[in-house]
Amino acid sequence: MLDFIYYPVSAILWFWHKVFGYVLDPSSGFAWALSVIFLVFTLRALLFKPFVHQVRSMKKMQEFAPLVRELQEKHGDDRQKLAAEMQKLQTEQGFNPLSGCLPMLVQVPVFIGLFHVLNGFKPGAPGNFVFNAADVASFVEADLFGAKLSNTISQAPEVLATFGTDRMAMMTVGVPLMIAAAIATHFTARHSLQRQSAQAAANPQAAMTNKLMLWIFPMFAIVGGPFLPLAILIYWLANNFWTLGQQRVVYRRIDREEAASADAPAVVESTAVESTTGDTSAAEKASADQPGEIPGVIEDRARDADKPGETR
Numbered sequence: 313m314l315d316f317i318y319y320p321v322s323a324i325l326w327f328w329h330k331v332f333g334y335v336l337d338p339s340s341g342f343a344w345a346l347s348v349i350f351l352v353f354t355l356r357a358l359l360f361k362p363f364v365h366q367v368r369s370m371k372k373m374q375e376f377a378p379l380v381r382e383l384q385e386k387h388g389d390d391r392q393k394l395a396a397e398m399q400k401l402q403t404e405q406g407f408n409p410l411s412g413c414l415p416m417l418v419q420v421p422v423f424i425g426l427f428h429v430l431n432g433f434k435p436g437a438p439g440n441f442v443f444n445a446a447d448v449a450s451f452v453e454a455d456l457f458g459a460k461l462s463n464t465i466s467q468a469p470e471v472l473a474t475f476g477t478d479r480m481a482m483m484t485v486g487v488p489l490m491i492a493a494a495i496a497t498h499f500t501a502r503h504s505l506q507r508q509s510a511q512a513a514a515n516p517q518a519a520m521t522n523k524l525m526l527w528i529f530p531m532f533a534i535v536g537g538p539f540l541p542l543a544i545l546i547y548w549l550a551n552n553f554w555t556l557g558q559q560r561v562v563y564r565r566i567d568r569e570e571a572a573s574a575d576a577p578a579v580v581e582s583t584a585v586e587s588t589t590g591d592t593s594a595a596e597k598a599s600a601d602q603p604g605e606i607p608g609v610i611e612d613r614a615r616d617a618d619k620p621g622e623t624r
Contacts, residue, residue: 320425341454359419380398434462486537486538500555501526
């Protein structure tokens with residue numbers, strides 16, 4: 313039913329395995345693990361622009377949060393009017409709350425697709441989407457320090473023995489991956505929440521969401537890790553490392569843009585001040601060039617005018 317997701321995901325994985333297979337042993341776990349990592353990098357690179365748009369959209373939402381609250385207080389009893397005013401505000405300010413969720417929503421089917429593709433690598437399988445029988449056998453034989461990429465820690469010993477591994481080997485590789493994925497998830501969330509305004513963080517609902525992102529979501533890697541294939545844990549870890557690096561790059565770019573836009577009015581103001589100062593200096597110079605004038609004294613020049621019949 314979701315072949316339109318499974319085939320592209322498996323095709324990207326197949327491509328990177330061919331690339332790393334020329335350098336490393338095609339049946340080695342390192343070649344397949346790198347293929348999964350670069351599958352993540354490929355998909356996230358394609359989603360780079362939507363991520364930038366997501367950051368900008370979320371920032372605008374924080375900036376206009378007071379306006380949103382005013383609309384909610386004013387039209388709280390009239391949902392239709394509130395929806396119309398919210399739509400008008402979003403159109404005027406050029407942001408869409410749904411666009412902020414796009415990168416995350418796109419990653420969910422990719423995650424499901426990768427999970428489904430990995431489950432298709434079974435001993436003796438004739439193929440797995442774009443992979444042929446030889447590719448399937450290569451993946452089944454691949455291991456990282458004795459742990460198979462398509463297996464989980466929680467599988468029965470008989471199943472693990474079918475793939476040529478055991479629980480101890482799976483835990484030796486899987487547990488460090490779980491811990492690293494949880495830590496990476498925590499720091500990714502922390503780095504993102506540092507951009508949150510103090511007013512937004514003070515909101516009770518936002519505070520609860522922040523706690524979920526910082527502590528509960530990372531625990532999913534620990535609690536759910538034993539039930540996930542090792543390749544999924546590698547995907548999870550690589551995805552969080554990419555997100556953390558991407559956040560730093562994008563946030564610095566946006567900070568530079570904001571600093572540049574903040575400096576622009578200051579330059580104009582400085583120019584205006586210099587112009588005003590120059591005009592004042594010119595006026596003082598012109599005043600100084602006029603003889604017979606004493607600063608602070610208004611000279612009566614009416615007497616200097618010659619009147620008929622009067623001599624000076």
